[in-house]
Amino acid sequence: MKTFYWLVKREFWEHRGSFLWAPIITGGVMLALTLMGIITSEVFRARSGMQVNGIDFNTITAHMGPDALDMIGKALDIAIMAPIVLIGIVLFLVVFFYCLGSLYDDRRDRSILFWKSLPISDRDTVLSKAFCATVLAPVIAIVTSVVTGLLIMVIMAIAASLHGANLWQMLWTLPHPFRIIASMLSCIPLYVVWALPTVGWLMLCSAWARNKPFLWALIIPIGSGIFVSWFNLMGLFNLGDKWFWGNIVARSLVSVIPGGWVPGQLYGNGRSQFDQAGTDGHQVFASALAAAHNYAALVSPEFLVGAAAGIAMIIGAIWFRRWRDDS
Amino acid sequence: MSAVITANGLSKRYKSSLALDNVSFQIAPGRIVGLIGPNGAGKTTALKSILGLTDFTGELNVLGFDPRKQRDKLMGEVCFIADVAVLPRWIRVHEVVDFVANVHPRFDRKKCEAFLARTKLTPNQRVRQMSKGMIVQLHLALVMAIDARLLILDEPTLGLDILYRKQFYQNLLEDYFDENKTIIVTTHQVEEVEHILTDLMFIRDGKIVLDADMDAVGERFIEVMVSADKAPAARAMKPLDERQVFGKSIFLFDGVERAQLEAMGEVRRPSVSDLFVATMKETYA
Numbered sequence: 120m121k122t123f124y125w126l127v128k129r130e131f132w133e134h135r136g137s138f139l140w141a142p143i144i145t146g147g148v149m150l151a152l153t154l155m156g157i158i159t160s161e162v163f164r165a166r167s168g169m170q171v172n173g174i175d176f177n178t179i180t181a182h183m184g185p186d187a188l189d190m191i192g193k194a195l196d197i198a199i200m201a202p203i204v205l206i207g208i209v210l211f212l213v214v215f216f217y218c219l220g221s222l223y224d225d226r227r228d229r230s231i232l233f234w235k236s237l238p239i240s241d242r243d244t245v246l247s248k249a250f251c252a253t254v255l256a257p258v259i260a261i262v263t264s265v266v267t268g269l270l271i272m273v274i275m276a277i278a279a280s281l282h283g284a285n286l287w288q289m290l291w292t293l294p295h296p297f298r299i300i301a302s303m304l305s306c307i308p309l310y311v312v313w314a315l316p317t318v319g320w321l322m323l324c325s326a327w328a329r330n331k332p333f334l335w336a337l338i339i340p341i342g343s344g345i346f347v348s349w350f351n352l353m354g355l356f357n358l359g360d361k362w363f364w365g366n367i368v369a370r371s372l373v374s375v376i377p378g379g380w381v382p383g384q385l386y387g388n389g390r391s392q393f394d395q396a397g398t399d400g401h402q403v404f405a406s407a408l409a410a411a412h413n414y415a416a417l418v419s420p421e422f423l424v425g426a427a428a429g430i431a432m433i434i435g436a437i438w439f440r441r442w443r444d445d446s
Numbered sequence: 447m448s449a450v451i452t453a454n455g456l457s458k459r460y461k462s463s464l465a466l467d468n469v470s471f472q473i474a475p476g477r478i479v480g481l482i483g484p485n486g487a488g489k490t491t492a493l494k495s496i497l498g499l500t501d502f503t504g505e506l507n508v509l510g511f512d513p514r515k516q517r518d519k520l521m522g523e524v525c526f527i528a529d530v531a532v533l534p535r536w537i538r539v540h541e542v543v544d545f546v547a548n549v550h551p552r553f554d555r556k557k558c559e560a561f562l563a564r565t566k567l568t569p570n571q572r573v574r575q576m577s578k579g580m581i582v583q584l585h586l587a588l589v590m591a592i593d594a595r596l597l598i599l600d601e602p603t604l605g606l607d608i609l610y611r612k613q614f615y616q617n618l619l620e621d622y623f624d625e626n627k628t629i630i631v632t633t634h635q636v637e638e639v640e641h642i643l644t645d646l647m648f649i650r651d652g653k654i655v656l657d658a659d660m661d662a663v664g665e666r667f668i669e670v671m672v673s674a675d676k677a678p679a680a681r682a683m684k685p686l687d688e689r690q691v692f693g694k695s696i697f698l699f700d701g702v703e704r705a706q707l708e709a710m711g712e713v714r715r716p717s718v719s720d721l722f723v724a725t726m727k728e729t730y731a
Contacts, residue, residue, distance in 0.1 A: 240517075
């Protein structure tokens with residue numbers, strides 16, 4: 120256990136820039152943009168009535184009706200979702216390239232010979248890296264985006280209070296913002312399970328490829344996808360290429376995008392209790408949030424089969440890590 | 447005490463070549479073994495097999511472990527310096543010390559810090575900012591603080607200047623080596639290690655061609671300096687090697703009576719590098 124902790128710490132040392140600073144800097148940029156927006160709107164308020172993240176400060180007054188309150192609550196939702204989405208994209212890039220390099224970079228620069236000179240099993244090494252990709256990096260990113268979202272709300276509340284509106288109280292009484300935060304935090308377990316096939320595939324390529332793991336990781340699933348589509352086109356077998364692209368290609372490459380399971384939950388196979396989502400934007404949004412941390416989905420085939428495939432590929436990566444001999 | 451390493455019928459085949467060809471040997475504790483061979487002779491493959499870094503056929507027992515199955519346990523007792531450039535370039539001195547201190551049960555942090563205090567390394571320095579010599583100092587400080595029973599050095603001083611090289615072997619002898627430890631070293635700079643070796647192994651084309659302790663080497667191989675008139679007689683005795691110096695011939699003999707050679711001229715013990723050259727001379731032909 121102690122060894123595992125230090126292995127994870129080692130990964131964090133090596134990837135501090137992408138695990139920690141990338142989400143923090145993204146969050147910082149969002150905050151700066153929000154501040155700049157508010158200042159701009161303050162400056163030009165009289166003339167143009169600019170909006171910041173959907174809130175028109177001219178309409179904020181101390182006495183708002185329920186409609187206005189609702190509007191502002193939804194606007195705050197968007198304000199807090201913006202950093203979550205952006206940091207989510209950053210997280211995808213970070214985890215994708217981290218996994219690809221995780222078992223390859225030290226073979227290339229031969230520092231694997233140093234790591235292998237220590238009494239640590241290859242299993243623990245690979246698992247610590249998988250842990251960093253599925254738990255450590257996402258937790259840091261989600262916490263950072265939640266903190267950024269909260270800070271943006273605080274900035275807005277301060278700006279609003281300059282206009283006599285008491286948004287402070289709204290922050291506590293409105294259900295939206297804190298529901299989003301709770302959803303984000305509670306979706307971490309689903310994220311871990313959902314990301315397994317991509318993490319497993321990328322780490323397998325990273326442990327196996329003698330060179331250019333990036334190319335192999337892309338070519339094999341995309342190439343086979345094209346192959347399947349071609350067969351379909353020829354009408355030789357009915358392999359169902361949509362199914363293949365969605366469940367094999369996408370799951371092995373982009374499952375590390377946070378909330379990747381939500382569209383499937385909402386629209387997949389006519390199944391699920393979220394079908395009545397309808398077309399109203401805010402309702403879809405609410406259903407998506409609910410789906411994001413719908414733990415019942417964990418036992419669906421998408422999650423279970425994907426996770427099993429991911430674990431199998433991680434075991435494969437451990438085997439290659441043990442026996443690949445090219446340093 | 448029983449042998450530290452016992453190898454029996456060790457073979458390793460790469461795609462096109464046989465890197466180890468049915469090799470058998472034993473290494474006893476408390477020895478410093480020089481594993482010497484030309485490029486591509488199988489030295490590194492032999493060391494990798496001992497360390498469990500590669501697969502092979504045959505039997506190999508290292509400190510009671512099978513390196514193929516128990517590599518992680520084995521590495522608790524074995525230390526390994528591959529060559530100068532294998533410390534990860536991003537790591538800082540204090541990070542690598544912290545890490546090894548926490549994952550290695552036989553690591554003595556105080557000892558390591560004492561070694562580091564004798565160098566110019568600073569805790570926040572990264573490996574990528576260090577010269578080759580400094581990287582080796584760091585690696586050696588880590589390794590010497592580990593109370594291991596077997597230390598394997600694969601070209602540990604490649605590319606270092608002479609000050610670092612001398613210091614490296616001096617530290618190793620003075621502060622590390624004792625009768626419970628065993629060191630295996632491969633290097634091309636034979637002159638620098640020959641005075642510290644207790645045993646010599648020559649390897650060529652995947653086969654061990656010489657395996658003896660240094661005393662036996664001194665008894666078996668004799669060099670004799672013969673004046674020109676006696677050279678044909680010496681040549682008739684089938685020397686391993688012959689070279690000319692200042693009009694005299696120097697012959698290297700394997701297993702010829704010392705008294706017989708003393709009658710022909712001045713005898714002396716050959717240097718390991720002369721012995722090596724004589725043994726390996728047709729390697730690249």
